[in-house]
Amino acid sequence: MPIDRKSLLTATAVVVALGAGFGLAKLTDRAPPAQVEAEQGEESAESAGDEVKLTPQQASAAGVAVITVSRGGGGDVRLTGRVEASPSARAAVAAPVSGAVVRLLATPGTDVGAGAGLVVIRSADGASVRAESVAAAADAEAAQAALAREERLFKAGVTARQDWEAARAATARASAQAVAARAKVAASGAPSASGETVVRSPIAGVVTTLQAAPGGFVTQGGPIAEVANTSQVEVVITAPAEVAARLRVGAPLMVIGPDGNEANAVIIGIAPLAQGATGAAIVRARPSGGRLMPGAAVSASIATDTQGYPTVPAEAVQTVGGRPMVFIADEDGFKARPVTPGRTGGGYTQIIEGLKGGERIAGRGAFVLKAELSKGEAGDED
Incomplete structure (x- = not known):
């Protein structure tokens, strides 16, 4: 069958058109290079x-x-400092009487409450103080009984008024002596009749140092232990003159502890160093979070430029x-x-x-x- 030249040209045109359309579609589906890079960047960011x-x-x-x-x-200043217990949150405990250490009731690192025992001391002075208190109490009781008797006799007209007044004065003296003896016992740590005295912590906190050992001897007023309340601490920083001049009480700072954790703090005091006229100052700040132990070395970030x-x-x-x-x-x-x-x-x-x-x-x-x-x-x- 002879092929019509006109039909052949028409078929060829259709094939070419279809091929061009397919290629155009492929070109249209392909994203521009910039878009491809952006999408790849997004995928990288997501990854x-x-x-x-x-x-x-x-x-x-x-x-x-x-x-x-x-x-x-960009303008932060970073300084080093140390953690200290607040002045009202630490106590130095001394021996109330001289004597030998019998036993320890706490060790460094022990959490204690206010009034908790730290060490036990056996003291001859303590026993003497306790005996004096007992004797003074007995004298006061006897004087009171004598006064009651003289008062009955005076009302009955058997004794003179001056006898009753003398008995009343003696009772007053005996009562005063008994009160003084009880105060002395309390100041001596309330020793028992055998002279054993329990040295107690005046505050709640952690025992940081203990300067006593069983069998040792301590003198009255000698150091026994130190106790600090670790929940009430301050950060002490030495600031050079150029930094101290830009600080003020109430300004915030960031404290970074030895473990890398941070705590917000507020400056509560700035005092110039007593040595020389360098302009350097001691800065005290109170942290509001974190657990900082007294004695720990820390660093502080102080913002001096917010731009x-x-x-x-x-x-x-x-x-x-x-x-x-x-x-x-x-x-x-x-x-x-x-x-x-x-x-x-x-x-x-x-x-x-x-x-x-x-x-x-x-x-x-x-x-x-x-x-x-x-x-x-x-x-x-x-």
Whole structure:
């Protein structure tokens, strides 16, 4: 059958059109390069945002400390200090009488209540004081009986008035002596008849030092122990002149404990150093959270410029997938967030992009979260 030239040309045109349409459709379905890069970036960000699920208790046990990113930390000043018990929350306990130490009722680190016994002393002086008190009480009782008898005789007209008045004066003296004897017993630690005295803590707290041992001898007024209430502490910082000049009572600061955890604090006192005229000052601050033990060394972050970049501990920035990351704390754990670090110095790093300040992130121990995230990624590959 002869082929119609016109029909052949028509069929060829249709095939070409269909091929062009298919190619156009393929070109239309393919995203522009910029869009592909953006989508890949989003996928990378989502991958970097993988979460490490840890409860606060698990994080603490793993050595991860959560901190708050300083707002405008570019001008923060970081100083070192120490933790002390508040003046009203510590007590130096002395021996009320001289004597030998019989036994210990507490050891350093023991939690004690107000009035709890610390050591027991056996004292001859204590026994003498107790005997004097008993004798004074007996004299007062006898004088009272004598007064009652003289009063009956005086009313009956048997004795003279001056005899009754003399008995009344003797009763007053005996009562005063009995009161003084009881006060002496109390000041001596309330010794028993055998002279044993229990030395007690005047406040509730923790025994920080104990300077007595069974068999040892202590003198009246000699040191026995020190007790501090660890729930009432202060942070003491020495500030150089240029920093002290910009501080004021009531200003906030952040205290970082030896375990990496932080606590908010407020400056309650600024006193110039007595030595020289350097302008340096002792700064006392009262923390409102955290558990800081007296004697612990801490660092303090004092904001002097609120316009700088946020800063974080250098160890808070970890490299994950070739990118700098910090781990943001949330209800379920920690999520990696990309950041752009700036200058690093003094153990801290400025964050140019990625943080605004005020976020809660992993500080000390952030490398643990990086390791956990890496293990999770390795498991996904398997």
